[in-house]
Amino acid sequence: EPEVTQTPSHQVTQMGQEVILRCVPISNHLYFYWYRQILGQKVEFLVSFYNNEISEKSEIFDDQFSVERPDGSNFTLKIRSTKLEDSAMYFCASSVEIMNTEAFFGQGTRLTVV
Amino acid sequence: AQSVTQPDIHITVSEGASLELRCNYSYGATPYLFWYVQSPGQGLQLLLKYFSGDTLVQGIKGFEAEFKRSQSSFNLRKPSVHWSDAAEYFCAVGSTGGGNKLTFGTGTQLKVEL
Numbered sequence: 001e002p003e004v005t006q007t008p009s010h011q012v013t014q015m016g017q018e019v020i021l022r023c024v025p026i027s028n029h030l031y032f033y034w035y036r037q038i039l040g041q042k043v044e045f046l047v048s049f050y051n052n053e054i055s056e057k058s059e060i061f062d063d064q065f066s067v068e069r070p071d072g073s074n075f076t077l078k079i080r081s082t083k084l085e086d087s088a089m090y091f092c093a094s095s096v097e098i099m100n101t102e103a104f105f106g107q108g109t110r111l112t113v114v
Numbered sequence: 115a116q117s118v119t120q121p122d123i124h125i126t127v128s129e130g131a132s133l134e135l136r137c138n139y140s141y142g143a144t145p146y147l148f149w150y151v152q153s154p155g156q157g158l159q160l161l162l163k164y165f166s167g168d169t170l171v172q173g174i175k176g177f178e179a180e181f182k183r184s185q186s187s188f189n190l191r192k193p194s195v196h197w198s199d200a201a202e203y204f205c206a207v208g209s210t211g212g213g214n215k216l217t218f219g220t221g222t223q224l225k226v227e228l
Contacts, residue, residue, distance in 0.1 A: 004157075031214060043158070043204060043218040056215055091157060098214050102148065107157040 002026040004106035006092050012112045013082055021077045021109045023092030032075045033093040033103060034067065036060070043091065049075065050098065082113045116141045116207050120219035127195050128227045135190040135222050137205030146208035147188040148216065149179055153201045161203075164188065175199070200226045 005024045013019050025032050034046040048055040049067050066078045075094075079086055089110050093103040117140045127133055139145055146165050150158040162173025169181040179190045188205060202223050206216040 033214070035216075042220045043206075043216075045215050045217070048215060093158075095214055101214070102160050102163050103214055103216065104160070105150070105158040 002104075004092055004094055004104050006090075006106035006109050008109060009107065010110045010112070012114060015084060015113055016081050019079050019082055019111065021079075021090050021092075021111070023075045023077070023106055024073050025075055025092065025094030026104055027073070029094035029096050029104075031055075031095045031098050031103075032067075032069070033095075034077045035091045035093065035105075036088040037091065037108075038085075038088045046077075055098075079111075082111075084113050087111055087113045116145065116209065116217045118205050118207050118217055118219035120203075120205055120222050122222045123220070124223045124225065126225040126227060129197050130194050133190075133192045133195045133199070133224070135203050135205075135224070137188045137190065137219060138186050139188060139205070139207045140186065141207055144183070147179075147181060148206040148208065149173065149177070149188075149190050150204045150206060150218075151201045152204065152221075158204065161190070195224075195226055197226045197228055200224055 007022045032049045035043050037043045045058050047057040047061045064080045068076050089108045091108045092106045095101050095103045119138045148163045149161040151161050152158050161177050162171050164171050164181045172178050177192050181188050202221045204221045205219040208216050
């Protein structure tokens with residue numbers, strides 16, 4: 001069964017460093033998303049992406065964050081200068097369409113900022 | 115703005131007992147509704163979804179949920195719980211205006227006693 005894959009599964013980085021979280025969405029999907037889940041809190045929407053541009057972003061998704069689809073298969077989330085409060089599980093998701101369809105989630109990348 | 119409330123943070127049931135997890139949503143129109151399950155160290159797996167039509171929806175692993183517009187609820191049920199159902203369950207609402215942005219509840223942690 002097709003699935004969304006994320007790498008790495010766990011990343012530890014020092015505060016102020018840049019990190020790139022990688023995702024390979026399901027191959028025929030056109031819409032891509034990033035969510036995050038701070039430990040013990042709810043899953044929160046960060047950004048949606050379609051046709052090589054951001055469709056919607058939340059207040060969390062400030063100038064420190066960026067997304068990119070550098071080639072036909074990868075979808076990345078970059079955090080330019082990490083802060084302690086960026087420590088969270090980051091989930092990538094993809095969907096075939098923008099409406100009337102579900103999003104499929106990856107296993108997540110646990111980011112720990114020290 | 116859309117929101118989801120899961121009033122039960124933790125629920126413990128005996129194996130073989132029935133289960134009902136509560137979910138209430140706030141949304142201006144008919145919402146898209148989802149239940150996801152997250153096992154320890156795993157990603158989010160879709161259990162079932164409601165877009166329109168029959169208000170009783172069947173999902174995977176023997177789960178079902180009923181959409182009740184009058185109560186703004188979408189409760190998840192299972193007639194007989196198995197030990198492997200122990201996990202965290204998230205209710206989510208999606209925007210019917212497009213964008214596929216999901217708003218999640220805080221989750222219900224299910225423990226199953228043998």
